[in-house]
Amino acid sequence: MSSVQTTTAAAGGFWRDSGKTGIGSWIFSTDHKRIGLLYLYSVLGFFLVGATLGLLLRLELMTPGRTIMGATTYNALFTVHGVVMIFLFIIPGIPASFGNLVMPIQIGARDVAFPRLNLLSWWLYAIGALVVLTALFTGGGAPDTGWTFYVPFSARTGTNVSVAVFGVFILGFSSILTGINFVTTIHRLRAEGMNWGRLPLFVWSLYATAWVQILATPIIAITLVLVIAERVLGTGLFDPGRGGDPIMFQHLFWIYSHPAVYIMILPAMGVVSEIIPVFSRKPIFGYKMIAFSSIAIAAAGSLVWGHHMYTSGMSDTAVMVFSFLTFIVAIPSAIKVFNWVSTLYRGSISLEAPMLFALSFVLLFSIGGLSGLILGAAATDVHVHDTHFVVGHFHYVMFGGTGFAFFGAAHYWLPKFYGRRYKEKPALIGWALMFVGFNVTYFTMQVLGIRGMPRRYYDYLPEFAPLNMVATVGSWILAAGLIIMIVNLWRGLFWGEPFQGNPWGGATLEWSVPTPPPTENFEEEPVVSHGPYDFKGAGVP
Amino acid sequence: MSHEEPKDEVGAKLGMWLFLFTELLLFGGLFILYAVYLARYPHEFATAGHELNVAFGAGNTVVLLTSSLFAAMAVTAIKRGERGRALALLGGTLGCAMIFLAIKYLEWSAKIGHGIYPGSPKLAAGPPGESVFFGLYYLTTGLHGIHVLIGGVLLSWIGARVKGGSIHAGDNVALENGTLYWHLVDLVWIFIFPLYYLIL
Numbered sequence: 132m133s134s135v136q137t138t139t140a141a142a143g144g145f146w147r148d149s150g151k152t153g154i155g156s157w158i159f160s161t162d163h164k165r166i167g168l169l170y171l172y173s174v175l176g177f178f179l180v181g182a183t184l185g186l187l188l189r190l191e192l193m194t195p196g197r198t199i200m201g202a203t204t205y206n207a208l209f210t211v212h213g214v215v216m217i218f219l220f221i222i223p224g225i226p227a228s229f230g231n232l233v234m235p236i237q238i239g240a241r242d243v244a245f246p247r248l249n250l251l252s253w254w255l256y257a258i259g260a261l262v263v264l265t266a267l268f269t270g271g272g273a274p275d276t277g278w279t280f281y282v283p284f285s286a287r288t289g290t291n292v293s294v295a296v297f298g299v300f301i302l303g304f305s306s307i308l309t310g311i312n313f314v315t316t317i318h319r320l321r322a323e324g325m326n327w328g329r330l331p332l333f334v335w336s337l338y339a340t341a342w343v344q345i346l347a348t349p350i351i352a353i354t355l356v357l358v359i360a361e362r363v364l365g366t367g368l369f370d371p372g373r374g375g376d377p378i379m380f381q382h383l384f385w386i387y388s389h390p391a392v393y394i395m396i397l398p399a400m401g402v403v404s405e406i407i408p409v410f411s412r413k414p415i416f417g418y419k420m421i422a423f424s425s426i427a428i429a430a431a432g433s434l435v436w437g438h439h440m441y442t443s444g445m446s447d448t449a450v451m452v453f454s455f456l457t458f459i460v461a462i463p464s465a466i467k468v469f470n471w472v473s474t475l476y477r478g479s480i481s482l483e484a485p486m487l488f489a490l491s492f493v494l495l496f497s498i499g500g501l502s503g504l505i506l507g508a509a510a511t512d513v514h515v516h517d518t519h520f521v522v523g524h525f526h527y528v529m530f531g532g533t534g535f536a537f538f539g540a541a542h543y544w545l546p547k548f549y550g551r552r553y554k555e556k557p558a559l560i561g562w563a564l565m566f567v568g569f570n571v572t573y574f575t576m577q578v579l580g581i582r583g584m585p586r587r588y589y590d591y592l593p594e595f596a597p598l599n600m601v602a603t604v605g606s607w608i609l610a611a612g613l614i615i616m617i618v619n620l621w622r623g624l625f626w627g628e629p630f631q632g633n634p635w636g637g638a639t640l641e642w643s644v645p646t647p648p649p650t651e652n653f654e655e656e657p658v659v660s661h662g663p664y665d666f667k668g669a670g671v672p
Numbered sequence: 673m674s675h676e677e678p679k680d681e682v683g684a685k686l687g688m689w690l691f692l693f694t695e696l697l698l699f700g701g702l703f704i705l706y707a708v709y710l711a712r713y714p715h716e717f718a719t720a721g722h723e724l725n726v727a728f729g730a731g732n733t734v735v736l737l738t739s740s741l742f743a744a745m746a747v748t749a750i751k752r753g754e755r756g757r758a759l760a761l762l763g764g765t766l767g768c769a770m771i772f773l774a775i776k777y778l779e780w781s782a783k784i785g786h787g788i789y790p791g792s793p794k795l796a797a798g799p800p801g802e803s804v805f806f807g808l809y810y811l812t813t814g815l816h817g818i819h820v821l822i823g824g825v826l827l828s829w830i831g832a833r834v835k836g837g838s839i840h841a842g843d844n845v846a847l848e849n850g851t852l853y854w855h856l857v858d859l860v861w862i863f864i865f866p867l868y869y870l871i872l
Contacts, residue, residue: 307691310690311690311691312687314686315690318686319682319683320680320683348694349694349697349698349700350697350698350700353698353699353702360811364790364810365790366790368705368804368807373796373800373803373804374804376712379705383701383705386701
């Protein structure tokens with residue numbers, strides 16, 4: 132092994148060993164690592180688009196009244212910001228990029244179960260994204276419905292909703308195929324000795340995620356088909372004037388879209404469960420409970436969609452049942468947080484970039500999760516429903532949670548796959564700015580929401596002006612941090628110092644293969660004899 | 673590890689079954705709507721349901737069940753190495769698929785001829801429950817019809833591979849998966865038929 136470890140960075144591994152270079156060897160590759168990187172660049176590109184739109188939205192809200200754009204543009208921008216961030220960045224985000232890169236190696240496999248299907252997933256993603264983008268610039272213009280496409284407005288607005296919705300339908304297909312591929316891979320391709328109790332927690336989280344992708348996504352698919360039918364055929368299934376019921380749209384939409392937030396957050400929790408033990412130099416605390424809680428979150432999270440609809444006119448019984456079930460989800464989530472904290476306890480903690488992002492996740496996710504309980508309780512939700520409190524909550528969980536975990540994963544795993552590393556100091560500065568800017572932006576939003584500022588409104592009362600100014604300034608700090616982080620990663624991974632071996636002492640299988648990993652991943656089929664956090668068993672110094 | 677790994681048939685079938693779950697859930701959304709709107713408009717659903725022609729529905733049920741039988745027999749035939757017979761049986765399945773679509777075409781044309789189609793002035797003038805019923809009817813049978821088409825294309829491609837010899841007695845998981853898909857198309861119809869034609 133040691134002779135292979137000296138492969139010079141960036142000149143070896145799957146980048147070169149097949150002898151294939153050029154764009155065709157990437158966009159038609161069935162190698163899970165190349166597909167993972169294709170996804171990584173795609174989702175990162177859309178993240179930057181979505182982030183720019185978010186910055187523009189904050190800029191518009193900096194002062195009351197018109198600041199930089201008109202009301203119609205504002206409606207289109209918050210819709211496109213949501214659609215891009217949700218469907219093009221955060222849902223495929225961690226599973227399709229880092230899941231594809233790392234998961235097969237972590238279970239000791241050569242590739243996923245269906246490599247060609249994997250490539251098809253990426254192509255469907257690319258086509259879906261293209262269709263969504265087409266919707267923005269053609270026909271009646273970018274959709275102005277919000278990313279939730281609520282009827283009756285989405286059935287009537289003159290903007291290009293049908294095309295956008297069709298794009299999201301294709302993206303759903305891509306997500307389903309990835310889910311099927313991952314479940315089959317984890318069942319069938321584990322190496323000898325890699326039993327379910329030795330599965331890395333990132334793999335457990337991807338497994339739970341994949342089931343949600345399989346079971347929930349078809350419901351959004353049919354719902355979107357129904358919206359198109361409303362618009363094109365005029366079926367009237369959601370039109371009260373013709374006997375339909377718009378509340379049924381909300382039910383169908385959230386039957387998918389609530390479990391979808393677990394598609395977004397579970398893989399992030401998996402990333403954190405990998406990073407924390409490695410940088411605490413201590414086996415994970417409560418392995419079984421963390422693995423179990425991933426499944427529990429996926430299962431319980433599929434039954435709570437009604438908590439988006441407390442003010443929709445749904446029956447009181449339904450409200451109480453959904454509220455109760457929502458509180459149940461808090462239990463497995465808290466199990467994870469307590470286990471991470473227990474792992475840190477008396478660990479030899481090393482505060483390097485991946486760890487800082489993982490620790491931020493724990494804090495920001497906790498804030499987001501607790502504010503989620505305020506929304507999950509029907510009595511309080513009625514007061515903060517559709518206010519900036521919801522926007523703040525959602526961004527704490529999705530950006531503070533999944534976003535930070537995504538960047539933690541980038542700092543943790545990408546050097547392994549590029550064979551070069553980023554500089555530590557700019558990484559720390561970038562992280563610090565992001566962390567401060569994030570809290571200034573979104574905590575302020577939560578306060579604004581408690582004080583009664585509605586979401587999605589173009590204008591606001593003068594008493595909200597000072598805090599809106601604060602939130603907008605926060606978004607600039609956040610953006611500065613993001614730019615520093617991405618530039619540092621970019622420069623480091625392509626031109627940085629060589630990255631060799633296993634400097635952080637990880638015990639999962641990806642740290643035992645050469646850097647960068649060869650196309651075949653393993654020189655010979657691995658036989659696993661130790662657990663994923665058994666640092667002594669793995670012989671890590 | 674550059675050697676060719678043996679084909680994982682269990683894995684291939686597992687993947688197919690997972691995909692079939694997603695198809696069931698896709699139709700599940702429409703069945704949920706059916707259940708809710710049936711509870712809300714029982715009388716209108718009954719009136720509208722009686723306008724559907726049971727003979728068309730029953731005929732199509734027989735045609736689809738027969739097609740599924742042919743598909744299952746094709747799998748048995750290929751496992752015994754009888755390529756010619758497997759091809760003939762697959763041809764039978766495809767023939768049934770075409771008959772199904774032809775009957776569906778006649779049925780829809782008759783309805784549309786009577787001014788019953790989504791968004792039609794006749795439905796708009798009638799009770800809202802009936803408009804909802806026919807909206808669901810067209811969407812559900814339409815989506816099912818699209819699945820019959822997809823299944824037909826899939827089985828034709830598989831038939832071509834059987835003919836070309838890449839699917840044979842030793843390696844036939846693609847044919848098995850294709851017929852699994854076909855059985856799903858059949859199964860969904862088995863639920864559509866009583867819900868729209870019989871119980872109302």
